Structure formats: C-alpha cells, structure tokens
Amino acid sequence: MTNAAKSVWNNCLSFIKDNIQxxxxKTxxxxxVAISLSEDNALHIQVPSKFFYEWLEEHYVVxxxxxxxKELGNQAKLVYKIKMENTSGNKLPFTEQIPSTYRSSVKTQEIDVPIVNKNPELKNPFIIPGIRNVKIExxxxxxxxxDNFLEGDSNRLSRSAGLA
Structure with missing residues (x-):
C-alpha cells in the first residue's frame, strides 16, 4: 500500500466519519483498506465482499x-478490489476489480413543451398496427x-364497484 493512497483514504475517512452515524x-x-493511487486519480480500495461493494454503491456512493x-479533484475515480475466496484448486484468494459507478439519485424530468396529441382520437395502446386481430375464446x-345480476344487501357494494 502506498503512503499517498493511505493518506488520501484517511482524509476521506475523516470526512465520511463527520457526516454519517x-x-x-464502523460497519x-x-x-x-486503501491499496493504491494511480496517476489518473483512481483510488483502489479493497472491500471484504461483493455484498459490501454493492451496499456501498447503493447507500454511500454520494x-x-x-x-x-474534495481530496483528488473532479477527475477522481474509485476502484473496488474485492477479495474473494477460491473454493476450487489451491484455495488461494483472488481479487476482482470493479470501478465505482457513481450513481446519482434519479431526478424527475421537467417538460417545457406541452404534450399535444396530433390525432385527437384515443388509440388503444395494446393494439399493434399491422397485426391482425385474433378471436380468443x-x-x-x-x-x-x-343484465341478469340480482342485487341484494350483501352484494350491493360489489355490483356498484363492478359497474363503476
């Protein structure tokens, strides 16, 4: 582990510690563990499992x-190395390298242009043009x-809901 990677990761950890529970x-x-820092501002860190990686990406990516x-600038990248147990052969562990996706939260889209239907007639979305109708039993x-449903005290609500 390089000292630069360790120093950058420790600075990141102090920032993270101040902003989460x-x-x-601790969990x-x-x-x-910080592994290395490459020339293209990619910090390589080692996580214990793939679940660990997925949890970090889902909950703490921001x-x-x-x-x-804050530490490396706008071009900073995070690369996960996952230490995995080899269950076959010589039983030596190996690592899998996965770059961070930096997923951001989904934002609603705003539409400036009003939606105008060129054809005022409503179209059935389940009908595909060019495909013939098939009679299904x-x-x-x-x-x-x-027409022949008998309404009573016990099924008045059901009939009203069905008609609606």
Whole structure:
C-alpha cells in the first residue's frame, strides 16, 4: 500500500466519519483498506465482499464521491478490489476489480413543451398496427352478466364497484 493512497483514504475517512452515524462508519468503512493511487486519480480500495461493494454503491456512493472529489479533484475515480475466496484448486484468494459507478439519485424530468396529441382520437395502446386481430375464446359463462345480476344487501357494494 502506498503512503499517498493511505493518506488520501484517511482524509476521506475523516470526512465520511463527520457526516454519517458512528455505527454505520464502523460497519461499512473501517474494514476498507486503501491499496493504491494511480496517476489518473483512481483510488483502489479493497472491500471484504461483493455484498459490501454493492451496499456501498447503493447507500454511500454520494458521500464517497464527495470525499474523493474534495481530496483528488473532479477527475477522481474509485476502484473496488474485492477479495474473494477460491473454493476450487489451491484455495488461494483472488481479487476482482470493479470501478465505482457513481450513481446519482434519479431526478424527475421537467417538460417545457406541452404534450399535444396530433390525432385527437384515443388509440388503444395494446393494439399493434399491422397485426391482425385474433378471436380468443374467454371461457367465461355468458349467463353471468350485469343484465341478469340480482342485487341484494350483501352484494350491493360489489355490483356498484363492478359497474363503476
């Protein structure tokens, strides 16, 4: 492990520790080990498992990106190395390298242009042009319809809901 990577990661950890709960910090950030820092501002860190990586990417990607940007600038990258156990052969562990996706939260889109339907006639979204209609036997009893449905105290609500 290079001293530069360790120093950058320690600075990131101090920033993260100030911004999240102590238990979350101990659980998700203390087990992480800084491996190296490449010339293209990519910090390589080692995490214990793939689940660990997925949890960090899902819940803490924003704070990780903020901490790295604060330390290394806008071109900072985070690369995860996952130490995995080899269950076959010589039983030596190996690592899998996964770059961070830096997913941001989904934002709603604003539309400036009003939506105008060129054809005022409503179209059925389930009809695909160019495909012929196929008659499907529904296997429903034709005697069960609203025309011959007897309404009573116990099914008045059901009939009203069905008609609505």
């Amino acid at each position: 102590e238990q979350a910090y 998700w950030f203390e087990p992480i 704070i990780l990106k903020t901490a790295l940007t 529904s296997q429903l009893n034709a005697n069960y319809s609203f």
